[in-house]
Amino acid sequence: MENLQALKQRFGIIGNDIHLNRALEKAVRVAPTDISVLVTGESGVGKESIPKIIHSLSHRKHAKYIAVNCGAIPEGTIDSELFGHEKGAFTGATQDRKGYFEVADGGTIFLDEVGELPLTTQVRLLRVLENGEFIKVGSSKVLKTNVRIVAATNVNMQSAIEKEKFREDLYYRLSTIEINLPALRERNSDIHLLFRKFASDFAQKYRMPSIRLDENAVNLLANFRFPGNIRQLKNLAEQISVIEEERIISAVKLQQYLPNTSDNLPAIIGSKKENDFSTERDIMYKILFDMRNDINDLKKLTLDLMKNGNVEEVQEENHRLLEKIYNNKDLEDLDIEVLNVPQQNKTAEDNYDFIETIEEDESLSLQDKEIEMIKKSLEKNNNKRKLAAKELGISERTLYRKIKQYDL
Numbered sequence: 001m002e003n004l005q006a007l008k009q010r011f012g013i014i015g016n017d018i019h020l021n022r023a024l025e026k027a028v029r030v031a032p033t034d035i036s037v038l039v040t041g042e043s044g045v046g047k048e049s050i051p052k053i054i055h056s057l058s059h060r061k062h063a064k065y066i067a068v069n070c071g072a073i074p075e076g077t078i079d080s081e082l083f084g085h086e087k088g089a090f091t092g093a094t095q096d097r098k099g100y101f102e103v104a105d106g107g108t109i110f111l112d113e114v115g116e117l118p119l120t121t122q123v124r125l126l127r128v129l130e131n132g133e134f135i136k137v138g139s140s141k142v143l144k145t146n147v148r149i150v151a152a153t154n155v156n157m158q159s160a161i162e163k164e165k166f167r168e169d170l171y172y173r174l175s176t177i178e179i180n181l182p183a184l185r186e187r188n189s190d191i192h193l194l195f196r197k198f199a200s201d202f203a204q205k206y207r208m209p210s211i212r213l214d215e216n217a218v219n220l221l222a223n224f225r226f227p228g229n230i231r232q233l234k235n236l237a238e239q240i241s242v243i244e245e246e247r248i249i250s251a252v253k254l255q256q257y258l259p260n261t262s263d264n265l266p267a268i269i270g271s272k273k274e275n276d277f278s279t280e281r282d283i284m285y286k287i288l289f290d291m292r293n294d295i296n297d298l299k300k301l302t303l304d305l306m307k308n309g310n311v312e313e314v315q316e317e318n319h320r321l322l323e324k325i326y327n328n329k330d331l332e333d334l335d336i337e338v339l340n341v342p343q344q345n346k347t348a349e350d351n352y353d354f355i356e357t358i359e360e361d362e363s364l365s366l367q368d369k370e371i372e373m374i375k376k377s378l379e380k381n382n383n384k385r386k387l388a389a390k391e392l393g394i395s396e397r398t399l400y401r402k403i404k405q406y407d408l
Contacts, residue, residue: 015190019182031057039152041181044229051110051150063107071113089138115155198237216251
């Protein structure tokens with residue numbers, strides 16, 4: 001434990017939370033090896049400290065340590081930044097350039113926000129992890145490098161793999177050892193310690209007395225969720241140190257600097273919604289498929305009504321389906337034609353005769369009559385679809401569809 005405390009002092013790590021201590025212990029144990037490490041945790045928890053600890057305690061400590069923020073480098077230039085490029089490889093490449101993997105040969109590279117890497121770059125990185133080989137942009141010559149890779153991400157990697165935004169084989173290569181840093185809300189007892197440290201630092205920086213929290217303010221601070229984690233807590237301490245003249249901060253005063261509690265709700269991380277659509281087109285497909293199923297059910301009910309004469313029961317279900325279709329706000333602009341079957345005091349035998357008549361004598365005549373009516377209406381209204389549709393009692397979209405269907 002003494003070594004762990006010395007490590008915390010050396011790297012400015014504050015807190016005694018068991019999960020934090022466990023993460024640091026794993027970093028110390030894995031440091032002497034060359035195993036790839038993946039550091040996970042929410043944004044602002046201090047993931048950048050772990051690769052520094054690993055590098056400083058490894059046999060590579062006298063070689064270069066390079067930290068790369070993968071999310072901050074444009075997709076078009078990230079391959080050049082990591083692997084280098086040859087002169088003339090692209091517009092603006094006026095000379096050869098060494099990439100980070102060549103410069104850091106024998107040392108350690110920290111890839112922050114590795115989950116943001118483009119898929120093409122992920123393929124190149126996988127090759128480096130497998131055999132230490134890479135090729136500069138615009139070159140065909142294979143180069144070798146001996147680097148240790150420590151990566152970090154705040155992305156849910158399993159979700160990214162499912163969405164095909166991150167390669168599964170690369171994930172398993174990077175996460176030989178996975179070190180997770182807890183969120184600040186999971187380290188309640190450390191929150192006040194961190195606040196006091198930040199307040200002391202800012203007091204020295206701005207040459208003013210350090211601020212302190214009263215008991216109620218300490219309780220309020222410890223129970224706040226801090227979605228921005230340590231970074232948010234540090235900003236809070238700096239704001240209060242600079243703005244407040246009174247050096248003793250009450251809970252009422254502290255509350256003024258905290259976001260509204262209504263927004264301070266637990267986030268659901270890693271859950272997948274039942275209907276997770278990536279584009280508006282997918283949403284529209286889903287709506288259309290649901291509508292088709294509803295209309296098919298409606299047709300079956302109508303046919304059952306005509307054949308079996310279950311008028312009251314089927315009509316009730318019919319109205320339920322119609323209500324479901326018309327109450328769907330997403331379908332307000334879609335035109336739906338519904339066959340209204342009037343209730344008649346007919347026997348099943350009468351209904352059956354009606355079906356036979358349609359099937360035998362009028363299977364085509366209804367379509368012919370419809371075509372004839374459309375033609376007459378168009379002629380009467382000088383081919384103005386809007387007026388013709390109004391006269392026929394249908395929407396202009398339906399009329400247009402029938403004109404195309406019958407090739408009028």
